[in-house]
Amino acid sequence: MESIQEKKTLLQRFIVWRSKHIKDKQFILILSFLVGIFTAFAAYVLKFLVEYIKEFLTENFDSTGVNWLYLVYPVVGIFLTSLFIRKVVRDDISHGVTKILYAISRKQSRIKRHNIWSSVCASAITIGCGGSVGAEAPIVLTGSAIGSNLGSIFRMDHRTLMLLVGCGAAGAVSGIFKAPIAGLVFTLEVLMIDLTMASLLPLLITSVTAASVSYLLTGTEAMFQFHLDYPFALERIPYAIALGIFCGLVAWYFTRSMNWIENIFRRYSNPYIKFLIGGAMLSVLIFLFPPLYGEGYDTISLLLNGTTNAEWETVMNNSLFYGSSSLLVLYLILIILFKVFASSATNGGGGCGGIFAPSLFLGCIAGFVFSHVCNEFHIGNVFIPEKNFALMGMAGLMSGVMHAPLTGIFLIAELTGGYQLFLPLMIVSVSAYLTIIVFEPHSIYSMRLAKKGELITHHKDKAVLTLMNIESIVETDFLKVHPNMDLGEMVKVISKSNRNLFPVVDTQDHLIGIVVLDDIRNIMFRQELYHRFYVERFMNLPPARIINTDSMEVIMKKFDDTQAWNLPVVDEEDKYIGFVSKSKMLNTYRQVLVDFSTE
Numbered sequence: 001m002e003s004i005q006e007k008k009t010l011l012q013r014f015i016v017w018r019s020k021h022i023k024d025k026q027f028i029l030i031l032s033f034l035v036g037i038f039t040a041f042a043a044y045v046l047k048f049l050v051e052y053i054k055e056f057l058t059e060n061f062d063s064t065g066v067n068w069l070y071l072v073y074p075v076v077g078i079f080l081t082s083l084f085i086r087k088v089v090r091d092d093i094s095h096g097v098t099k100i101l102y103a104i105s106r107k108q109s110r111i112k113r114h115n116i117w118s119s120v121c122a123s124a125i126t127i128g129c130g131g132s133v134g135a136e137a138p139i140v141l142t143g144s145a146i147g148s149n150l151g152s153i154f155r156m157d158h159r160t161l162m163l164l165v166g167c168g169a170a171g172a173v174s175g176i177f178k179a180p181i182a183g184l185v186f187t188l189e190v191l192m193i194d195l196t197m198a199s200l201l202p203l204l205i206t207s208v209t210a211a212s213v214s215y216l217l218t219g220t221e222a223m224f225q226f227h228l229d230y231p232f233a234l235e236r237i238p239y240a241i242a243l244g245i246f247c248g249l250v251a252w253y254f255t256r257s258m259n260w261i262e263n264i265f266r267r268y269s270n271p272y273i274k275f276l277i278g279g280a281m282l283s284v285l286i287f288l289f290p291p292l293y294g295e296g297y298d299t300i301s302l303l304l305n306g307t308t309n310a311e312w313e314t315v316m317n318n319s320l321f322y323g324s325s326s327l328l329v330l331y332l333i334l335i336i337l338f339k340v341f342a343s344s345a346t347n348g349g350g351g352c353g354g355i356f357a358p359s360l361f362l363g364c365i366a367g368f369v370f371s372h373v374c375n376e377f378h379i380g381n382v383f384i385p386e387k388n389f390a391l392m393g394m395a396g397l398m399s400g401v402m403h404a405p406l407t408g409i410f411l412i413a414e415l416t417g418g419y420q421l422f423l424p425l426m427i428v429s430v431s432a433y434l435t436i437i438v439f440e441p442h443s444i445y446s447m448r449l450a451k452k453g454e455l456i457t458h459h460k461d462k463a464v465l466t467l468m469n470i471e472s473i474v475e476t477d478f479l480k481v482h483p484n485m486d487l488g489e490m491v492k493v494i495s496k497s498n499r500n501l502f503p504v505v506d507t508q509d510h511l512i513g514i515v516v517l518d519d520i521r522n523i524m525f526r527q528e529l530y531h532r533f534y535v536e537r538f539m540n541l542p543p544a545r546i547i548n549t550d551s552m553e554v555i556m557k558k559f560d561d562t563q564a565w566n567l568p569v570v571d572e573e574d575k576y577i578g579f580v581s582k583s584k585m586l587n588t589y590r591q592v593l594v595d596f597s598t599e
Helices: 002-021 024-058 073-089 096-106 118-128 136-153 158-177 180-189 197-218 234-266 271-288 297-305 309-316 325-348 356-376 386-402 405-416 419-436 447-452 460-467 487-496 552-562 582-597
Strands: 501-505 511-516 566-570 576-581
Touching (some): 024 118, 024 136, 024 197, 073 271, 096 136, 096 158, 118 136, 136 356, 158 180, 158 405, 180 197, 234 271, 234 325, 234 386, 297 356, 297 386, 325 356, 386 405, 405 419, 501 576, 511 566, 552 582, 576 582
């Protein structure tokens, strides 16, 4: 007990010393450097655990026949993960990136401490045993939790915590993919961290540090080996645009299907029913289509490096389709259709993982199928190199699913070293993004929060309103009156109040109306009327009511529509809570804007 107290005292002394000797801007750079180191190590540990478990379980599989253990491993993985989350973590750790967005907009950028390790453990078990999801979203949540908690330990303010959360996310992407530019761009595009000179330098330091540590731990080669055999030619630009549109449609299918399947799982509150449905669906799909096992990076490497049908057909190893070379395209199309079911079943059944890897996996297959079909049927009489289009498809799917075209472009270029294909990567990413926004205005990460009005965006006004919360602006020091009180009793209440507004409530505290002092000023001193006039006679209906679940945008609109200076706040059952004044709202808005924007 004494040692804990001593540590707290030492920390307090350091915080006081730091505030005197190290400026905030300099200390933020130090913290961003530490975040980069810690997130890179966390990414390394997660990738090591996933690979170790996978190799341990599948190294003796027969590539020429059916492997029945595919029906067992995924179920065991989901069950162990579900048990770990429910019994050890006791918190929801799924949808990692959505949780970060929610923490930024509603939790003052504070992420629970267990997220530093819980997502790593849970996703390692899930993916190593075959869960058809990626390790990237869990490690992004881990990195953001490292940034948030490191900032909290040193008592940094809300704006700095938000920046450190972004640094953690950038470091995680940079560390796990060895892609520093993609880490930076991901934070700006997906997490909507505001781009200022004050935020850019810490994000750069974290990204570069994380990538450098990853290089030291795993070598400097790109994550996927790729050799450019066919430089990009101008006559392939129409095909690149068509591939982008195709990727956008696949991303739309993936997003809509995942939401639909997740809604089905939400209908069941019993975790064992979810586990049975998810486990059965996942194991059958992996048994039929072994490439759905885990992240699918082996399949990506195969399609990026294969040059002949014989090499590509090895994607059907370990399956019922082994040796059926004529069914290659059909096999891959079925994988595109069923990948979303496998990923949703993994998370819905109790597993833990993200959609980074599924996006890359689907994009690679979509690009390959698109180009292979064009070549087989001689569409346009232009040769379409499959490996190039498989690479470009990865950028297209990521751009479409995450609504992050820049992330798609830079991530794929850094993952593969395919910088010579930068122009077609841009064409495909932009085409995919423009296609999906016709159907889906928000990414798969942000749509849940956007529906609730809890999403931070680069629109400064909306971002500031999102960061505000109604609890901070509701005033509750108004004295309540009842409709059957007479004027005399009303005057006694007025004498005790510092306000000129009085909510009128019934016996159940439901708001009936309001009394404005100016409206009764001409009669309140006429004693002969004290027992003749009652509150219900001189009360008025409020011009609008604010419900305590309204978003700040809705509240601001109600003020604009009514031109009122004060509006009552009620709950969903119409019970009175307090008042919101426009002046306090504008003062709070200005303060949040200053905190949000200060460089």
